[in-house]
Amino acid sequence: MREFGAIGDGVTDDSAAFRRALAATRYLFVPPGRYRLGSAVKLGSGQRIVGTGKSAWEPYDEAAFPTVVRSEILVDGTLAFDATGSNSSTIEGIAIKAIGGRQSRWGWPAGQQKGAVGVDITGSSQFEARDVSFHGLDVAIDANQRAGSPDTQMPSISDWSASDCRRVFRFGTPTSKVYTVRDARIGEAIVSIHCDGVVEAHRCDGLRLENLRLFHGSGTPIYMRETTFITLNAVTVFESGGDQIVLEDCSNVSAAGLLLARAGAFRGEPPYPQHVALTLNRCRDVHLSTEIQEPSGGAIAVNGCSNVDLACAVGVPFWRTGNQNLLSGAATIRDSIAVHVQGSFGGLGRDYWVSVWADAASAQTLSGSVASDRSIGVFRAAALQQQGGYIFRLPDAVALAPRQTRRFRTLRLFVPAGRVAKARSIEIASYPIELAAAPVNARQMVICTAAADVLGEGPARAVLGTVTEQDHVLYDNREGVAGWYSVDLALRNPTDRAVEVPADTVIALSTVVI
Template sequence: MSTSMSTSLLIPRGTPRVQYLADGAQRVFTYPFPIFTADDLQVFLGAAPQRTGYAVTGAGATAGGSVTFTEPPAAGTVVLLRRRVAIERTSDFGESGPLPASALNGELDRLTAALQQVAGDQELMLRFADSDLPASPLLPERSLRQGKLLAFDGAGNPTIRAPVDEEALATYIPPGPGATARRVREKLSDVASVKDFGAVGDGLVDDTLALQTALSAARAVFVPPGTYRITNTLTLGHGRTLYGAGQSSVIRGASTAFDLVHLPDGYASLSALRLELGRTGVRLFGRDGPCVQNALTDLTLWEPEVGLLLDGHADPAKPCYWNTVTRVLVAKPAKHGVWLTRSGAGDTPNANRFHGVRVYSLSAPMAGSGFFVEQGRYNNAFLDCEANLWPEAEACFRVGAVTDKTLIVNFYAESLGSLPNLQLDAGSAETAVINLFSASAGPAILDRSGGRYTAVNAGYPEKNRLQRSRIAELVVEALRYDTEFVEPATGGVVALDLASSVYLVSAYGGPVDLRLPAAAEANGHAVTIKRTDASANPMTLAETGGPGPDGRRIALGNRHDFVTVVSNGGGWWIVAGNRLPGNARYHEGAGLFEPDLSQALYLVSAWSGAVEVRLPDPAAPHAVGRTVSVKKTDGSANRVLVTQQGGGGPDSEEIPLTGQGHAVTAMSNGAGWHILGRNP
């Protein structure tokens, strides 16, 4: 057995419905029948069902409770309170299973409430009196009663008569070929006006009930010129349309304590209206269904706290996306002009389109931003929009932390203050900005995202910022490289992060060991490293966790030496380098000298004693393909002996240099050192 109730109510005799006639001052109305939950009570003002603007107390009490309105209903308004429960069974008692009194009482309570509900509905039906003689309750067939009037024959049974309403018989034929005659009454029913439902439009009378009744009765409602004062939120449900005659059709909130218009569902349209005041001018959110494909066009929102609010709300299954906002002016907002956010656990607003939307402070104080995409994933687009703001506002356009792939095209930002034209918060990703006009005194783009944006003709002083792109053909008139100067104070290992294209490196402070990232992490990246100092400190270039460019460590021995390398993902490869004229090193000191082959010429002095110049193994990575010259510079009798690692020397023999000016030039082919020239 399963049950949805653990307690029971006493359901007294009576009809679960009560009506009052409002006097314009009373806010609290009682209902003398029990309800199970607050959702079981329906509240009507006239013919319009209410969803907001009141609170229900007394749910679960046998004696009933009360409804308290935020604002007193207008005098003369009929207030209807009735209980409506779903006629369904929510429990199932198992065969020979337990039968708790609470479950049984709860089921009987529900059944009694449903029966009272049905009985109450029957009281409102057209029916025979209890004392009437038997008569037929059947209507004539549809084909017979079409276009006819209901009547009763001599026996009191239903019958039909020809129409006698002259207005209904009158016809209207529009001009032009192909037009057909229509009844005037049908013609007039094409357009439903709020004035058809009692709206006055003088700016004084409360027209809330009339407007909401019209929206409940008709799918498309026209607001004629006038000023319609409202004291509660208007709800534009699924597929509904509310439209006016432009600036002359004004809906004005009585205060900023409530939103003016809610679009809690999809496929609704709001157009050609001027909305004044309100906590929010128009709020779009998925409460009753997915908030999708709604259209807001040709609107003016005047002096709201927030102009347009797109809210991801509470349910991920009811997202706020694919809505279109076109030709909308938000004037004098106190906080934000356009705000995309999420008030609950729903999805962030995404894929919404804004075209020709303008936020204008008109010198009125403003605390927030013109456009604030606080939360928006993905692909919210803003085309040809503008923000002209109070000097102490936050930003003309702000992209918040929970955003991705926001598109901003041809945006106009202006302010007499120094607020940012465009602010990118930390956490925002892949914002694309095209053609930004920055007329505020603040930064064109205040970037706190770490460069996670793309800009074309935007920003200052760099107008363009492009992320990684693949181009089949590129014609360049001026090519500039991002350059970085590196000079460690005491030398040491320097990891190159490849954030720049050219590194100018100095080793004045000590030996420098430059490290490229692993080739697999830098596929397609090219970088140039050039030495700028003339010190004797060595400078080498290697790869982190890899063999290095062309499979070896590169030495930049002299000032102005450079190398350009590129990664193919498998390794780093040298594509350019240099050996400038005069690339030589002087060595003086007896004993063993092992050149690192970073120079092409070694001038060796043996004044202080004999010197052995030992070349590296010819198969060493930094020796293969190298040509090197060794020359004796002193006139002493001490000799300079040229050998190689492992024994022997060029052409398999040790080469003695005994006189001043004696020299030998050798090259390694990987198997041995071979003499290219010798003196004597």
């Protein structure tokens, strides 16, 4: 570089020297120094820029990016390298820093400089970056397809670190209407810290995220929209300001070894805003294997999805939020078809916690198995609950005269001394329904069914539907001894006309012991 006029003092504009060098060679070695680029340097096909390695830095120091200086490129609110349209270009062993960036503290947004971009790879093919670091940039790696430009093919970024970037990887924008990036790989992040977001992908086809550690960000670390064939493997996300992984309108997703901790906990002091570790909106054909700890809101939200397989271990929910909303589940499933949940749920075990909450439509095709403390129930998901989940099917129609009550089953529950057995949710495939609480220790739960308004003579027939309720006391054993106790389950007609509950009506009961 010196023979082409580069100074590397962090003050002199060395962009002309870089252009002269790249005009003379396809392989450019950048010795240790701080090279300021006043304007973007074009990186052509087959060209390779190699330095002495990513910069060493202390991510928790309040000074502005203290380093052991290696091969550093400095930009002041501009683009460093333009690799648009190139084929097989490479950057290796380089640190790219924004002059106007700053080192942020815990709880702060990223200290990025607006307009500072590391590398623009739009329309490139097989761009590769390795052993690189990014500091204080608006966007580190940008692939923002413009009108008429080809899509970006097979970029690979590995062995990297980042601090205080607004976005580390931006593939497309919310207005992207055609595929932007195909077959991209992002791997081996030592750490990405204090970045508002790490991966933002719009309309990509084939995206692999592997072996990443994403720490302390004020926004959503991973957001993907209208992207297909996604693989996430060995990704750790710790303390985000927003939801940690959000996929919208994505398909063919496989994830293994996800570790998501403290969603929503990066902002301020407790109680923290309600944020979810993993959110799926309108996705299909998804398999996820994940460990989730201490989200400020729920652990998993599945909305409007189909064919979703969730294997999860979830600990301490609603971390330091004081959330006592009985409808809030660690996993919440709405308007979805064919969702399978195989999970274990632990943590606080407070009497308001629900492991899986599903709406009536999603519950029809929900399957799987849930293991948990007996104090943790489910909501409209009794078929999942290994302990405390009961499903009954009436073999024959049950005719109820006006004001009549009929027992249909006796439930045997083990209730420890000093504890109370409750129903977390009650479901019956007849509607309208009223749920009447029995007196404490009456050892009977009465499910009241009201007649539907029908024309003609004869007894009314219950109309199929679903209704639920929580916190119905089944047996109060706070003053008794541990043992098995009987609770009668009964149907009651509170109306002045006869009611018939149809044969094959399903009654589902989720119970907890508090």
